[in-house]
Amino acid sequence: MSAELIKDVKKTFVKKFKTEPLLIFSPGRINIIGEHTDYNDGFVFPAAVDKGIAAAIQKSDSGSCTAVALDLDSTIEFELNKLKPSTEGNWENYLFGVVAEIQNRNKIVGDFNIIFKGNIPGGAGMSSSAALENSVVFGLNELFELGLSKHDMILISQKAEHNYVGVNCGIMDQYASMFGVKDHALHLDCRTVKSKPYKIDFKDHQLMLINTNVKHSLSDSAYNDRRSACERISEMLGIKALRDATEADLETIIDKVIPVNYQKALYVIQENLRTVKAAKAIENNDLETLGSLIYQSHEGLSNQYKVSCDELDFLVEQAKKNKHVLGARMMGGGFGGCTINLIAKKEAEAFAKTASKAYQNKFDKTCSVYFIELSDGTHIVK
């Protein structure tokens, strides 16, 4: 599938710009557990997947830059010294943001042309945004010999999202997309920004995604609000981030925090511990425990952190009714997108069918099922 994307962007690039481009593939990600912990300096457990964004990029001598999003049939021209966030709030903000953040580091980017095409479903919570940002920064680094490390690049991608897109995201998505390792998930410590790869081979079980195909509005502002609430509580506790707090610490300020925010902080503290326990469970090949932690994660996201929605809750309820699903939860920022399910391989197709039918009956719309492969991070395609 990604080979086709590469072929398409290359062909279109050569036809449009009459020169051979540099080709990049940048993946989306899943996350086994550890949601909304990244911006609290905590642990997450993501993996890059075989869906992503292909980019063809080359220097331009026309005096300006052209960018084409093939799947959106959208072309823009821009000049490097006149960059500012577009009010349309579209895909170009990811691109402009990355270029601007590179320039902020006093690195010189020359004119370039770029063509993208992707196969990460929009709003699926699989981070097409990080894939896009990483493809741009990776391509520009290579083309203009900027000397950026992979760590520099993901920080640039993250800043682009903060300053040009307006989402104060953590580092999980950019990290997973850039550093992904085939067949592995990364147990990432978001404070040190270092990870340990875990080979994921669940033998007779597998991970399966079900996309609600909904993305509820206001998700960006709700995300930023939650991040601010966590930061305010950390400040009250006199710590750098909620990663440093225990439930007992939190109890000391129970009278000073409104109950909904107290629950959010409690969720973060508990989710962080769950993520550490999940790593142990995977080491011990203890899938029952892993599954139960995944279900607990969803409970917390839905009832305490309040980032789920009816469609996600419904799919998790369907999973709970099926003894072959060991764990299921919403994945990513929330308010729509996918559930991730840990399920017996031989039952996966049957559950996908039953859950899809029930979803259609309940919401009068379809959900989509994805079987994903864990893949390498952002790379050049020869």
Ligand code: GAF
């Ligand atoms: C989004 C953000 F981009 C990530 O940084 C992370 O916070 C995630 O939501 C929730 O875990 O994908």
